Amino acid sequence: MAFKDAFANKTFSGEADGGIPLIDNATVKHGSIKLGNGVIDVVFEYRPGIVYSSAFNDKKIIRWNYETMKIEDELALSFKPGQLMVPQGLSAEPHSNYLTVVNKEALYENIADIGPVRPSYQHLIDISSDQMSDIYTMSIPQANLYGSVAVLRTIIKPIIRYPLGTNTRTGEISVYKTVAGQEKIEREGNRVHIFGTMIRSHIVPEIVEVNEGDVVTFHLTNLERAEDETHGFTIDTYGKHGSFEPGKTASLTFTADRPGVFPYYCTEFCSALHLEMEGILLIKPKGYKGKKGEVKIKLTDAELQGYKKNYEDKLVVIDATQDVINSVVTFLKENNYQDYPYVEALVVDAFDQLGQAASSKEKH
Ligand SMILES: [Cu+2]
Numbered sequence: 482m483a484f485k486d487a488f489a490n491k492t493f494s495g496e497a498d499g500g501i502p503l504i505d506n507a508t509v510k511h512g513s514i515k516l517g518n519g520v521i522d523v524v525f526e527y528r529p530g531i532v533y534s535s536a537f538n539d540k541k542i543i544r545w546n547y548e549t550m551k552i553e554d555e556l557a558l559s560f561k562p563g564q565l566m567v568p569q570g571l572s573a574e575p576h577s578n579y580l581t582v583v584n585k586e587a588l589y590e591n592i593a594d595i596g597p598v599r600p601s602y603q604h605l606i607d608i609s610s611d612q613m614s615d616i617y618t619m620s621i622p623q624a625n626l627y628g629s630v631a632v633l634r635t636i637i638k639p640i641i642r643y644p645l646g647t648n649t650r651t652g653e654i655s656v657y658k659t660v661a662g663q664e665k666i667e668r669e670g671n672r673v674h675i676f677g678t679m680i681r682s683h684i685v686p687e688i689v690e691v692n693e694g695d696v697v698t699f700h701l702t703n704l705e706r707a708e709d710e711t712h713g714f715t716i717d718t719y720g721k722h723g724s725f726e727p728g729k730t731a732s733l734t735f736t737a738d739r740p741g742v743f744p745y746y747c748t749e750f751c752s753a754l755h756l757e758m759e760g761i762l763l764i765k766p767k768g769y770k771g772k773k774g775e776v777k778i779k780l781t782d783a784e785l786q787g788y789k790k791n792y793e794d795k796l797v798v799i800d801a802t803q804d805v806i807n808s809v810v811t812f813l814k815e816n817n818y819q820d821y822p823y824v825e826a827l828v829v830d831a832f833d834q835l836g837q838a839a840s841s842k843e844k845h
Contacts, residue, residue, distance in 0.1 A: 484509045512550040516543050524565040525575045526608060533580055533608070535562035542582060542606060544613060556606065556613040560584040567608075568631040576633060578609035583629070584618075592620070603629075641708050641823075643728030645830055655730035657700035660833070661685075673697045679712040679725060680704040682754035684745065690763045691737050698734040699745075703727055706830055713748030716762060722748065740766035 482492065487504050494505035517536030524533050530548040535541075540561055544554040563583035569576040584602040605617040643649060646658025659665075659676040664685045667674045673695050678685050679702070691697050703712050703725035714723040714733065721733045746759035780788075818824045 482509055511547075514545060514550045514552070516545065516552070517541060519561075521563055522565045524567045524570045524580065526567050526570070526577070526580070527575050533565055533567070535565050535582055537561045537563070542580070542613060544608070554611065554613055556615065558582075558584075558604070558615060560602075560604075561586060562604075564627050564629065566629045566631060569633060571630060577631075578607065580606040580608045580613075581629065581631075582606060583621075641727075642706055642826075643726065645704070645728050645833060646702055646730045647728050648731070649726070649729050655700075655702075657702070657732060658730050659700065659702045661704060671695045675699045677701045678704050679714070679747065679758075681710070681752045682747075682758040684714070684747065684758060684760045687760040688763070689745075689760065690765065692765050692769075693737060693740045693767045695737045695764075696734065697737050698732050700730065700732045701725060702730040706827060710751060711749050712751055712758070714745065715748050716745040717743045719743065724749065737762075737764045740764045740769075 482490075484504070486492075487509050491502070492504060492508055493502040494508070495503045497503055516534050517539040519536055519538035521535045521537050525531070526533070530546045531553070532545060532547050534543045534545065536543060538561070540558045542556045542558065542562060542565070543552055544556075545552045561584070563585050565583075566581045567575045567577050568579065581603045584604055600620040603619050603621050604615050605619070607614045607616050644654065645660065646654045648655040657676060659678050661678055661680070663676065664678055665676050666686060666689060667676070671692070671694055673691050675686065675689055675698065677699055684701075689697075699714070699716075699721075701714055701723065703710075705712070705727040707727065710727050712725045714725060715721060716733075716735070718739070719735050721735050723731050723733050725731060741764055743762045743764065744759050745762055747755060749755075751758065813824065813828060818828055
């Protein structure tokens with residue numbers, strides 16, 4: 482009797498704890514087959530009825546048919562096989578001409594023994610023909626003997642960037658999202674919140690001053706919209722580390738219990754100026770007063786003129802940049818950017834940041 486019929490007919494032999502009905506094995510048994518010694522695993526492939534088993538003690542893989550209960554092929558191995566895997570093998574559509582098998586106890590003459598922990602190996606077995614063959618060996622460092630999964634690459638559809646300010650644990654926009662120009666440091670008693678941003682090749686703010694004993698949180702947003710432009714963040718000697726993929730906002734909290742000057746910096750190579758992507762955290766010792774009096778700075782006329790020229794040059798660059806932005810916006814509008822999801826996402830994002838910039842202008 483088929484299992485589903487036994488279930489429908491309620492051909493039960495009793496009840497387990499909790500009232501779970503039991504079906505006697507003999508009632509629904511389709512057949513039995515002797516595969517070998519130390520059978521470890523079974524996987525399916527795309528042909529109906531065909532399954533593969535690994536026999537650890539016999540060093541072999543068996544291809545057999547669970548409908549006819551007959552062995553169709555055996556592959557003798559040079560090692561004791563562990564878990565098997567067929568790509569998409571855990572889905573309703575196992576899909577491959579290949580099977581992998583884990584070799585936990587591998588030692589090869591041509592591969593260095595780097596003990597005490599050795600890598601495990603996966604062997605690639607060609608199952609496309611009547612005779613299986615072991616065609617390739619690949620090391621898998623830190624491998625577990627159990628369970629692996631492979632899927633067709635066509636079903637993987639990765640996102641390129643998070644919507645700006647995403648808390649990647651919840652998928653929602655973080656309340657700590659910070660955009661360019663809105664960086665700030667807020668203090669309430671000994672609680673300090675830093676709302677910072679990261680983009681090649683700056684961490685803003687670049688200088689943070691707190692007092693010994695303050696509880697400090699860096700809320701950081703990676704403003705990057707480019708692909709794979711991840712920044713890392715760490716505060717030297719405080720053991721705080723974060724990885725910030727494009728668009729991500731996350732927070733790092735610590736108690737500033739060691740006074741001193743600590744660099745914080747990007748830990749993911751992000752551009753040629755990666756090494757410049759840093760800031761300084763100044764933790765003032767308890768009771769620190771600092772020097773009395775103000776430092777007076779006197780500028781010569783030449784220095785003043787220099788600063789003025791510098792300022793005017795910057796304005797020219799800003800105007801020229803605005804012209805470029807205007808021409809890009811015109812181009813995008815004329816070419817119906819909404820028709821291209823990739824471009825539209827960038828435009829929405831840019832307007833999001835521009836909107837924040839406009840509202841911050843009003844406030845100042
Ligand atoms: Cu960086």
